Amino acid sequence: xxxxxxxxxxxxxxxxxxxxxxxxxxxxxxxxxxxxxxxxxxxxxxxxxxxxxxxxxxxxxxxxxxxxxxxxxxxxxxxxxxxxxxxxxxxxxxxxxxxxxxxxxxxxxxxxxxxxxxxxxxxxxxxxxxxxxxxxxxxxxxxxxxxxxxxxxxxxxxxxxxxxxxxxxxxxxxxxxxxxxxxxxxxxxxxxxxxxxxxxxxxxxxxxxxxxxxxxxxxxxxxxxxxxxxxxxxxxxxxxxxxxxxxxxxxxxxxxxxxxxxxxxxxxxxxxxxxxxxxxxxxxxxxxxxxxxxxxxxxxxxxxxxxxxxxxxxxxxxxxxxxxxxxxxxxxxxx
Amino acid sequence: xxxxxxxxxxxxxxxxxxxxxxxxxxxxxxxxxxxxxxxxxxxxxxxxxxxxxxxxxxxxxxxxxxxxxxxxxxxxxxxxxxxxxxxxxxxxxxxxxxxxxxxxxxxxxxxxxxxxxxxxxxxxxxxxxxxxxxxxxxxxxxxxxxxxxxxxxxxxxxxxxxxxxxxxxxxxxxxxxxxxxxxxxxxxxxxxxxxxxxxxxxxxxxxxxxxxxxxxxxxxxxxxxxxxxxxxxxxxxxxxxxxxxxxxxxxxxxxxxxxxxxxxxxxxxxxxxxxxxxxxxxxxxxxxxxxxxxxxxxxxxxxxxxxxxxxxxxxxxxxxxxxxxxxxxxxxxxxxxxxxxxxxxxxxxxxxxxxxxxxxx
Numbered sequence: 001x002x003x004x005x006x007x008x009x010x011x012x013x014x015x016x017x018x019x020x021x022x023x024x025x026x027x028x029x030x031x032x033x034x035x036x037x038x039x040x041x042x043x044x045x046x047x048x049x050x051x052x053x054x055x056x057x058x059x060x061x062x063x064x065x066x067x068x069x070x071x072x073x074x075x076x077x078x079x080x081x082x083x084x085x086x087x088x089x090x091x092x093x094x095x096x097x098x099x100x101x102x103x104x105x106x107x108x109x110x111x112x113x114x115x116x117x118x119x120x121x122x123x124x125x126x127x128x129x130x131x132x133x134x135x136x137x138x139x140x141x142x143x144x145x146x147x148x149x150x151x152x153x154x155x156x157x158x159x160x161x162x163x164x165x166x167x168x169x170x171x172x173x174x175x176x177x178x179x180x181x182x183x184x185x186x187x188x189x190x191x192x193x194x195x196x197x198x199x200x201x202x203x204x205x206x207x208x209x210x211x212x213x214x215x216x217x218x219x220x221x222x223x224x225x226x227x228x229x230x231x232x233x234x235x236x237x238x239x240x241x242x243x244x245x246x247x248x249x250x251x252x253x254x255x256x257x258x259x260x261x262x263x264x265x266x267x268x269x270x271x272x273x274x275x276x277x278x279x280x281x282x283x284x285x286x287x288x289x290x291x292x293x294x295x296x297x298x299x300x301x302x303x304x305x306x307x308x309x310x311x312x313x314x315x316x317x318x319x320x321x322x323x324x325x326x327x328x329x330x331x332x333x334x335x
Numbered sequence: 336x337x338x339x340x341x342x343x344x345x346x347x348x349x350x351x352x353x354x355x356x357x358x359x360x361x362x363x364x365x366x367x368x369x370x371x372x373x374x375x376x377x378x379x380x381x382x383x384x385x386x387x388x389x390x391x392x393x394x395x396x397x398x399x400x401x402x403x404x405x406x407x408x409x410x411x412x413x414x415x416x417x418x419x420x421x422x423x424x425x426x427x428x429x430x431x432x433x434x435x436x437x438x439x440x441x442x443x444x445x446x447x448x449x450x451x452x453x454x455x456x457x458x459x460x461x462x463x464x465x466x467x468x469x470x471x472x473x474x475x476x477x478x479x480x481x482x483x484x485x486x487x488x489x490x491x492x493x494x495x496x497x498x499x500x501x502x503x504x505x506x507x508x509x510x511x512x513x514x515x516x517x518x519x520x521x522x523x524x525x526x527x528x529x530x531x532x533x534x535x536x537x538x539x540x541x542x543x544x545x546x547x548x549x550x551x552x553x554x555x556x557x558x559x560x561x562x563x564x565x566x567x568x569x570x571x572x573x574x575x576x577x578x579x580x581x582x583x584x585x586x587x588x589x590x591x592x593x594x595x596x597x598x599x600x601x602x603x604x605x606x607x608x609x610x611x612x613x614x615x616x617x618x619x620x621x622x623x624x625x626x627x628x629x630x631x632x633x634x635x636x637x638x639x640x641x642x643x644x645x646x647x648x649x650x651x652x653x654x655x656x657x658x659x660x661x662x663x664x665x666x667x668x669x670x671x672x673x674x675x676x677x678x679x680x681x682x683x684x685x686x687x688x689x690x691x692x693x694x695x696x
Binding site: 002003004005006007008014015018022244248253254259260262313315316317318319320321322324 | 336338345348349352377378379380383384429438439441442451556628672690691692
């Protein structure tokens with residue numbers, strides 16, 4: 001590894017994995033595989049426990065703000081682990097001079113989102129640092145939820161079999177593009193709104209009715225491509241994805257073309273990948289599509305036997321190629 | 336989506352593939368010069384659609400890849416100076432120099448900012464008038480007019496702290512160098528974006544002097560397949576010429592406004608290309624009237640340039656002599672997280688593209 005931490009090591013791709021494994025995992029004695037939530041068993045209860053830091057810039061973007069994001073993100077990490085999210089703790093690192101009004105708006109968003117998701121914010125911490133020592137506001141949320149014994153396999157995907165179907169609940173890339181647009185470094189405005197939303201009720205409805213759900217993961221930093229590659233390695237199988245069936249909104253598609261981004265690698269904050277057993281996929285799709293958060297759900301691919309653990313994309317024009325992990329931040333095209 | 340969906344129409348693509356299959360009579364080797372084409376070919380899995388006797392090889396059209404190590408070393412040396420802000424296109428920051436990269440220097444504290452255009456860099460200069468703002472100008476005829484306009488604007492607005500480190504290049508001399516190298520080729524998939532600026536006529540020397548076919552090509556799957564079909568037909572009939580497939584953007588004479596800006600600000604010079612060495616009259620340097628924006632005049636810098644890793648075959652790949660699969664370092668020692676050569680860095684670099692979209696037939 002380099003002498004200094006680089007931005008690429010925070011991209012969510014291979015370099016982030018390397019950083020986590022080489023610096024933290026061994027020293028902390030953490031058990032593999034690393035999933036969205038830790039599963040804790042104590043005194044007859046099983047709890048899912050997770051934590052996440054939020055450093056989004058700008059703090060306010062179309063469709064949300066850092067506060068809403070901090071609640072949704074942690075709720076979703078618990079929900080995709082099969083848990084019922086219950087309690088959240090929130091820590092704030094605030095830069096001296098931060099507008100009080102903004103802080104109030106952000107706190108109100110958190111309260112609203114917690115109410116919507118049915119979780120309680122029960123603990124927290126605040127630190128204020130000198131001007132210039134942090135960028136406006138960083139938030140860390142940790143959360144815990146109850147995990148029923150029959151849901152313990154959801155986070156690890158250990159029941160996945162070849163033939164299982166992959167489903168996502170809607171179009172990809174909207175969060176990343178909305179944030180990029182709000183950064184004001186594009187010389188045009190975009191109509192794209194972040195998909196930032198708590199998915200726990202949607203996921204609960206699916207898990208309540210469909211008994212053959214094998215795996216779930218939210219498609220945040222690193223996007224769908226990263227999650228698929230992590231999954232392929234975790235379960236030791238291959239995955240095929242049908243590019244034409246992956247929903248992407250036109251404004252996102254257009255901006256990706258212009259800036260050289262691939263929507264399959266872009267961050268989402270209200271999207272979940274569900275792996276369902278053969279025969280269960282239509283039922284999952286029906287449930288998703290009956291909810292506004294899953295209205296544009298699609299079946300996008302399936303699990304296949306492949307010792308090489310590759311993710312293969314059937315391209316929209318009928319070709320085939322590998323869909324790899326991102327190797328760094330997606331960079332703009334120059335010619 | 337308009338201008339996208341119709342060119343990614345599966346039925347159309349299948350029809351073109353079918354016509355290609357019916358037209359092939361022998362082995363064909365075509366070079367896609369532009370890195371944008373290399374990326375599109377692999378991203379859409381075009382190679383998996385083509386018959387086995389059509390070989391596509393990648394050329395020197397990724398501006399990041401052909402930029403010499405000495406340029407990166409100079410940029411790094413400037414980034415270490417007091418009160419300097421380096422502004423650059425994103426792809427360049429991970430390219431290895433002799434001993435470091437801009438990315439590593441950024442992590443170690445240098446003020447290096449990614450911009451989407453020269454005008455963004457000029458804006459940074461306006462806001463930071465107490466600092467020297469250096470824009471790393473790379474790219475071919477496509478990006479160079481943007482730099483020319485930026486320089487003119489800096490002149491007009493008396494912006495004294497804005498400077499250019501130029502590695503801008505032009506494409507036709509490199510294509511001529513490849514032909515003279517003796518690469519076995521039947522024709523070129525010519526760069527559509529470059530030709531949008533230059534017009535198609537700048538490539539006329541290729542069929543006239545060297546008897547090779549040329550088709551100016553767009554960047555969507557149907558564009559590329561149609562161009563391959565046009566090239567096959569030219570070869571079959573032995574009628575090499577320059578044809579424009581990308582007619583929705585390219586004309587014979589090109590964009591005269593962009594050409595004017597380019598020639599008013601820049602003049603041709605000899606330029607260093609990674610893999611080729613110096614190619615005469617293939618670079619662009621600032622004309623005398625704009626010389627004060629040349630950072631190398633304003634603040635000369637000395638570098639300890641070291642040769643690239645001797646096992647790295649980037650140079651031969653850029654010259655079309657080898658493919659990334661021929662490289663002993665490819666995927667084992669050299670991969671996007673640990674690039675030893677520039678071709679592994681840029682999204683349009685051959686090695687990066689081959690690695691990312693490793694082909695499945």
